[in-house]
Amino acid sequence: MRQDTSDCTNSDVKADDPARIGGTVQVTRQADGKLQVKVAITAAPDTAYHFFLKCVRSLGDIKTEDEGQGRAEFEFAADGAPPVLAFDMYPEGAPPGQKFQSTPVKLP
Numbered sequence: 001m002r003q004d005t006s007d008c009t010n011s012d013v014k015a016d017d018p019a020r021i022g023g024t025v026q027v028t029r030q031a032d033g034k035l036q037v038k039v040a041i042t043a044a045p046d047t048a049y050h051f052f053l054k055c056v057r058s059l060g061d062i063k064t065e066d067e068g069q070g071r072a073e074f075e076f077a078a079d080g081a082p083p084v085l086a087f088d089m090y091p092e093g094a095p096p097g098q099k100f101q102s103t104p105v106k107l108p
Contacts, residue, residue, distance in 0.1 A: 004099045008055035010086035013101045025087055025102050029078065035107070037074045037087070044068060044098060047091050054086040054101075062089065083107055 001013050002020040015021060023041030030036055037059065043049060045068040048061045053076065064070040087102040 001101055001103065002097065002099070003101045004096055006054075006086070006088075006101045008086060009082070009084045010054065010088075010101045010104050013086075013103050015103050022100050025105065027085060027105050027107070029107070030075070033078055034075045035078050035081065035085075037076075039070075039072050039074070039087075039089075041070045041089070041100070042068050043070070043100070044091065047098075049089040049091050049100075051089040052087060053081070054088050056082070059087075078107065081107065 001015060002022055003013055006013050022043055026038045028036045039051060039062060041062060043064055045064055045066050048063050051059050051062050053059055059074040062070040062072040085105040090099040
């Protein structure tokens with residue numbers, strides 16, 4: 001969701017305005033216990049977005065193409081992850097309106 005700020009669990013992020021939805025995040029627990037996160041976004045063209053497990057750590061970058069679409073996959077150990085995951089992403093310099101927050105995700 002296009003939203004500039006929220007708390008560590010994104011408790012006030014709601015997917016009730018389609019105009020603010022900028023992509024999807026899918027979390028899957030792997031057989032080895034790791035969590036796999038698949039991200040697909042539509043945002044500013046030709047832009048690198050830093051993607052974070054919110055209030056925990058950076059997971060990596062997502063680079064959009066000339067039409068603003070980008071995809072990435074990340075994996076991390078579930079040990080020590082909070083029971084409710086939240087993600088955020090933004091480009092370097094984070095101009096207003098270019099920050100995104102996920103809806104809260106309960107661990108699978």
